[in-house]
Amino acid sequence: MDYAAYFAANRESQLNELKEWVSIPSISAQSEHKQDVNRAAEWLAEALARAGLEHVAIHPTAGHPIVYADHLHAPGKPTVLVYGHYDVQPVDPLHLWQTPPFEPDIRDGKLYARGATDDKGQLFIHIKAIEAILRQEGALPVNIKVCIEGEEEISSANLYPFLQANKELLAADAVLISDTELLAPGQPAICTGLRxxxxxxxxxxxxxxxxxxxxxxxxxxxxxxxxxxxxxxxxxxxxxxxxxxxxxxxPELSAEMKAELAKKGVDEEGIRERLELDALFGEAGYTYAERVGARxxxxxxxxxxxxxxxxxxxxxxxxxxxxxxxxxxxxxxxxxxxxxxxxxxxxxxxxxxxxxxxxxxxxNPFTIEPSVPVLQKAADAYEHVYGVRPVFTKDGGSIPIVEAFARELTAPVVLMGFGLPTENLHAPNEHFHLENFDKGLLTIVTFLRRLA
Amino acid sequence: MDYAAYFAANRESQLNELKEWVSIPSISAQSEHKQDVNRAAEWLAEALARAGLEHVAIHPTAGHPIVYADHLHAPGKPTVLVYGHYDVQPVDPLHLWQTPPFEPDIRDGKLYARGATDDKGQLFIHIKAIEAILRQEGALPVNIKVCIEGEEEISSANLYPFLQANKELLAADAVLISDTELLAPGQPAICTGLRxxxxxxxxxxxxxxxxxxxxxxxxxxxxxxxxxxxxxxxxxxxxxxxxxxxxxxxPELSAEMKAELAKKGVDEEGIRERLELDALFGEAGYTYAERVGARxxxxxxxxxxxxxxxxxxxxxxxxxxxxxxxxxxxxxxxxxxxxxxxxxxxxxxxxxxxxxxxxxxxxNPFTIEPSVPVLQKAADAYEHVYGVRPVFTKDGGSIPIVEAFARELTAPVVLMGFGLPTENLHAPNEHFHLENFDKGLLTIVTFLRRLA
Missing domain, CATH: 3.30.70.360 (Alpha-Beta Plaits)
Incomplete structure (x- = not known):
C-alpha cells in the first residue's frame, strides 16, 4: 500500500487517538494541572511504544517529565532527534471558546482544542509518520531519537540541564521540530530564525x-x-x-534581510481586517514583517x-x-x-x-543558514508533497530550547512547521487544519526517507 | 436613672444587636448580595419600630430600598431628619482580614466588622439614643424623622429622586448625620465640607x-x-x-482656609509611618491637609x-x-x-x-458655615460629653446626598461623626472604637435635648 493509501485507511483511528491526547489539559503553567501534565506524558510514552519506538522512558525532572524513545537500527545512516512538547498554554478567557478547550471538536476540516496545533497535533505527525514507515517497511531509513518535554510553554527550565547532562544520549546529526507555521495555506515555510x-x-x-x-x-x-x-x-x-x-x-536590518522579509508578501491590510483592528501599531521605521520577524x-x-x-x-x-x-x-x-x-x-x-x-x-534567539544541506532536503520533501518549494522565513515566536539544541549538540535544527498563522495558538479557539495534518504525515515520511 | 447609667445597663444587649446587624453582608455594589441588602433594611425597620418610632416603612426603589420612620409629637419644636446608610463596601482583599468581615469580633474595645464604623455602627447610635429618651422620658424633645438608604456606597442614585418626590415627608429644620470622623481620640470634629x-x-x-x-x-x-x-x-x-x-x-485656597486646615495639626510624618510608606505623595504646592481636605x-x-x-x-x-x-x-x-x-x-x-x-x-461638593446656630448646638453637645470643644473641619470624603439634602430641603446639615480616621473604612479590618459608641449615645441625647 502506498503511504497516501495507508494514511487514508488509518485516518479516523489516528484522529481519534489525537483527540484523546488533546483532551488531557496538560497546562504546564498551572500547578493544579500537575497530574494532567503527567497523564499527557504517560499517554505520549504509550503512543511512542505503540508506534514501534524502543527504550521509551519517562524521565522525571524538577518540573514536568521528559519523554525519551529511540529506534537505532540504521547503521551508517544519519541520526535524527525529534523534539516537541506535550504541554499546552492556559485557556482563559474561557468564555470566548466556542467549544470547550479540552473537548476536541472537528468542524470544517479543523480540529478545535487547546494544543491542537501547538504542539500536540504537529508532534503527533512525527509519531504517526514513524509508525507508518515501521508498519509499511519493517525498518526506518534513519536512526531516530525522540525527546519530548512538558515545559516548553514555561520556558524549558528543566530540559536545558537534561540536555547538558545527556549529550551522548541525545547526540544527533540533525534536530527535527514541527512547532512553527506554513506561510499560508498551500505555501510551506522553513523557519531559519526564532526570537x-x-x-x-x-x-x-x-x-x-x-x-x-x-x-x-x-x-x-x-x-x-x-x-x-x-x-x-x-x-x-x-x-x-x-x-x-x-x-x-x-543588528541593523541588512538590505538583503529586508528583501527576504518583503518576499513573505505580508498583507498588512488583510491582517488588520482579519483582527478587526482600526490600525496596526508597532515600532516606527519598520514594516509589519520586519517588526514581527526581526525586531x-x-x-x-x-x-x-x-x-x-x-x-x-x-x-x-x-x-x-x-x-x-x-x-x-x-x-x-x-x-x-x-x-x-x-x-x-x-x-x-x-x-x-x-x-x-x-x-x-x-x-536566546536562534538563527540558521538556508544553505545547510539538511534544510535543502526538508525543502525537497515539502515540494514533493505540497507541489511548491518552501520559503525560508524568520518566525517571531520563541522555542527557547532550539538555540540550546543547536549549540550543545552542534547539529542543525530543522524547523518544519505544519500550523497556520490563523490557528489561534495561545488564544481561545485554537485549531489545526487537518489538511496539513494529512500533508504533514507524507512530508515527514518523505523527508526521513530522503535523509537516508 | 441618668443616661450614663441607662446606657451602661443596656450596653451588652445593644452591642449584641449591633453585631447582629453588621453580620448581614449588605454590599450594595454586588448584585449577589441583593437579598442581604434587603435583609439589612428589614432588620433596620424592626430596630426602628422597637426603638418606638412610628410610620416605619420600607420604600422600594429602582435599586435598594429606603427605610423611613418618624416620631412627630413635639408641636412647636424643631424637626430633625436623621440620615444614614445600611449598605456597606465590598470586602476584598478578603485574605487581609484578621477575622471574617461579617463575623463581628470585639477586641481591645473595638468592634471589627465591615460596616462597624461606616455606617451601621454610627447610625445605630441615633437609634439607641432615640430609644433611650423614649424609654426614660416617654417623649422626645423634638420631632424626629429617619431616612436611611441602602445605596450610599454606590452614590445614592435612587435617594435623590426619592428626596425630590417626598420633600414634604422629609421636610425638616435640620439634617443630622453621623458618617464622618473625630479629629483624633478625644477630639471631636464637626465637618463643614465634603468633597x-x-x-x-x-x-x-x-x-x-x-x-x-x-x-x-x-x-x-x-x-x-x-x-x-x-x-x-x-x-x-x-x-x-x-x-x-x-x-x-x-477656588484658590484663601489664607484663612489654609490657616484653618493647618489648625488640624496633621502629623504628616506620623501618617507616613503608620501607613508604612517610604514617602507621602500628592499635588505639588499643597500640604497634606490641603490635598486631602480641599483639593x-x-x-x-x-x-x-x-x-x-x-x-x-x-x-x-x-x-x-x-x-x-x-x-x-x-x-x-x-x-x-x-x-x-x-x-x-x-x-x-x-x-x-x-x-x-x-x-x-x-x-456635588458640600460646604456649610460653622456659625450656623444648629452647628453651635452640636458643638455644645460634644463639649458637654467629650470635655473639649470640637473643631470645624473639611472632610476629604464624599456623602453625595448631603449637598442634595441641604439644597432640596433648605435645611442645615449637621455632620457629627464618631468614627476615627484609623478605623480602616473601605479597607480590610474595618472597626469602630466602642468608647466613641458610648460617648456618641450621650452626645446625641444631649444634642436632641438642647435643640428643643
Missing part, C-alpha cells in the same frame, strides 16, 4: 493596606498610579522600547490591582501587579535584557512606591 | 481576540499598553491632574487585563479595564468633570485602540 524570550513579574507596593480615597485621596501614593507610570515609561509613543541599551545587541518586543501580558468587581469602590489600592515578556533578536541576551529592564524600572519608580521584580524565563 | 464624587469605567479594546506574542508581537496594538498610556496621561509627574479644565471651578483628586481604583494567573503567558491581550473616581471641591460639577475626562481620554487614545466609557456616580 529569544525573557519574562518578568512586576509588583508595586505602596501603603501597608488599601486606603479610603475620601480619607486619604490626594495625599498618598496609589500603587496603580505607580504601576501605570512604570509600565508606560517602557515605550516611547512611537512604539520604540525606551529601556536604555535595549537595542544595543540588535525585539516588550509586551505587557497581564496586569491587575485594586477593585475589579461590579460597581464602584472608592479605594486607593496598596498593591498592583504586571507580567511582561520580551522577544529578543540578534545577539540580545535574555539575562542582560532583564537586568536592563530592572535598572530602568528602579530608575523610574515614583515617590512612595516600592517595586519588587521576579525574573522568569530566559531563552 | 463631591464622580466615577467612570474605562474599557480598551484592540484586536477581536487575544493574540500570540510570538506570531504578532511588535506588529499589533496591545490593549494593556493602550490603557497604561491613557491612565498615565491623566496625571503630571508632580501629581497635578492633566485633564484640560479640571481645576477651572476649584480635588483623580484615582485609579482598579485595573485588570490579560493573564493574571500563575506563571507566564505570552499573550497580547485584546481587552483591558480600569475604574476611576474623582473627589471634587468648590464649584466643580461632576457631569462637567466626567465630560472633560472623556474628552481627554478620546484625545489621548493610542493608534489601534478603541475606548468605551461608562459614566457612573455624580455627587
Amino acid at each position: 529569544g524570550l525573557c519574562s518578568m513579574d512586576i509588583a508595586v507596593r505602596t501603603a501597608k493596606t488599601d486606603l479610603h480615597s475620601g480619607s486619604y485621596g490626594g495625599g498618598v501614593p496609589n500603587a496603580l498610579h505607580a504601576l501605570v507610570t512604570l509600565l508606560d515609561s517602557l515605550h516611547e509613543p512611537d512604539g520604540r522600547i525606551a529601556v536604555a541599551g535595549f537595542y544595543e545587541d540588535v 525585539p518586543t516588550l509586551e505587557i501580558n497581564g496586569m491587575y490591582g485594586g477593585f475589579q468587581g461590579e460597581g464602584t469602590k472608592t479605594v486607593i489600592p496598596c498593591e498592583a501587579h504586571a507580567k511582561i515578556t520580551c522577544r529578543l533578536v540578534g545577539r540580545q541576551n535574555p539575562q542582560d535584557i532583564l537586568d536592563k529592564i530592572e535598572r530602568h524600572l528602579r530608575l523610574h519608580t515614583p515617590p512612595g512606591a516600592k517595586v519588587s521584580l521576579v525574573q522568569r524565563e530566559k531563552g | 463631591g464624587l464622580c466615577s467612570m469605567d474605562i474599557a480598551v479594546r484592540t484586536a477581536k481576540t487575544d493574540l500570540h506574542s510570538g506570531s504578532y508581537g511588535g506588529g499589533v496594538p496591545n490593549a494593556l499598553h493602550a490603557l497604561v498610556t491613557l491612565l498615565d496621561s491623566l496625571h503630571e509627574p508632580d501629581g497635578r491632574i492633566a485633564v484640560a479644565g479640571f481645576y477651572e471651578d476649584v 480635588p483628586t483623580l484615582e485609579i481604583n482598579g485595573m485588570y487585563g490579560g493573564f493574571q494567573g500563575e506563571g507566564t503567558k505570552t499573550v497580547i491581550p485584546c481587552e483591558a479595564h480600569a475604574k476611576i473616581t474623582c473627589r471634587l471641591v468648590g464649584r466643580q460639577n461632576p457631569q462637567d468633570i466626567l465630560d472633560k475626562i472623556e474628552r481627554h481620554l478620546r484625545l489621548h487614545t493610542p493608534p489601534g485602540a478603541k475606548v468605551s466609557l461608562v459614566q457612573r456616580e455624580k455627587g
